[in-house]
Amino acid sequence: IAGITQAPTSQILAAGRRMTLRCTQDMRHNAMYWYRQDLGLGLRLIHYSNTAGTTGKGEVPDGYSVSRANTDDFPLTLASAVPSQTSVYFCASNTGGTDNQPQHFGDGTRLSIL
Amino acid sequence: SQQGEEDPQALSIQEGENATMNCSYKTSINNLQWYRQNSGRGLVHLILIRSNEREKHSGRLRVTLDTSKKSSSLLITASRAADTASYFCATRSGGYQKVTFGIGTKLQVIP
Numbered sequence: 001i002a003g004i005t006q007a008p009t010s011q012i013l014a015a016g017r018r019m020t021l022r023c024t025q026d027m028r029h030n031a032m033y034w035y036r037q038d039l040g041l042g043l044r045l046i047h048y049s050n051t052a053g054t055t056g057k058g059e060v061p062d063g064y065s066v067s068r069a070n071t072d073d074f075p076l077t078l079a080s081a082v083p084s085q086t087s088v089y090f091c092a093s094n095t096g097g098t099d100n101q102p103q104h105f106g107d108g109t110r111l112s113i114l
Numbered sequence: 115s116q117q118g119e120e121d122p123q124a125l126s127i128q129e130g131e132n133a134t135m136n137c138s139y140k141t142s143i144n145n146l147q148w149y150r151q152n153s154g155r156g157l158v159h160l161i162l163i164r165s166n167e168r169e170k171h172s173g174r175l176r177v178t179l180d181t182s183k184k185s186s187s188l189l190i191t192a193s194r195a196a197d198t199a200s201y202f203c204a205t206r207s208g209g210y211q212k213v214t215f216g217i218g219t220k221l222q223v224i225p
Binding site for chain 1: 125147155156157158159162193202213214215216218
């Protein structure tokens with residue numbers, strides 16, 4: 001079934017550790033996004049990529065990095081995790097282009113930083 | 115800051131009733147989208163309305179857009195227990211690929 005796969009589904013991590021959240025899509029979408037969802041704050045964009053080889057900063061990029069080596073994969077890395085990064089992380093994708101098409105979402109990674 | 119703000123933040127209705135959720139935004143938009151999120155899952159796109167459209171239908175969903183008031187509403191008619199979820203509006207502005215999501219309305223439909 002076509003869609004977005006995120007891994008892991010959940011993780012408990014000690015503060016200071018490095019963590020990479022994985023995201024893979026099989027829809028050949030050009031654009032991909034990482035959001036964090038926090039109670040009362042909704043979804044906030046962390047980083048995005050309009051096409052393979054390019055990335056951009058969203059609303060809350062500090063403490064996170066991304067790469068887009070190919071069309072399908074868009075990993076999100078926390079270099080040194082802090083408790084404020086406890087959240088649910090969602091990866092999304094769409095076809096991109098000037099007429100914004102609906103985004104397709106994965107089911108999220110629930111991350112707890114202790 | 116959030117571009118879209120949904121109202122109410124929570125809504126509880128009986129099965130069969132209609133549910134109306136509102137979204138207000140601050141800046142000019144290209145389009146406005148509504149998404150649904152079931153508990154523990156990712157968001158699922160429901161409907162997109164462009165800035166030059168005033169109303170759009172999809173099954174039991176009806177979306178209106180009033181650009182002069184910078185607001186949109188999502189109406190779910192004849193609600194079902196399976197409609198229980200959180201609903202988000204999302205707006206796209208300017209030339210960006212990015213959309214900005216509101217904080218959502220949590221809908222509970224009681225059987």
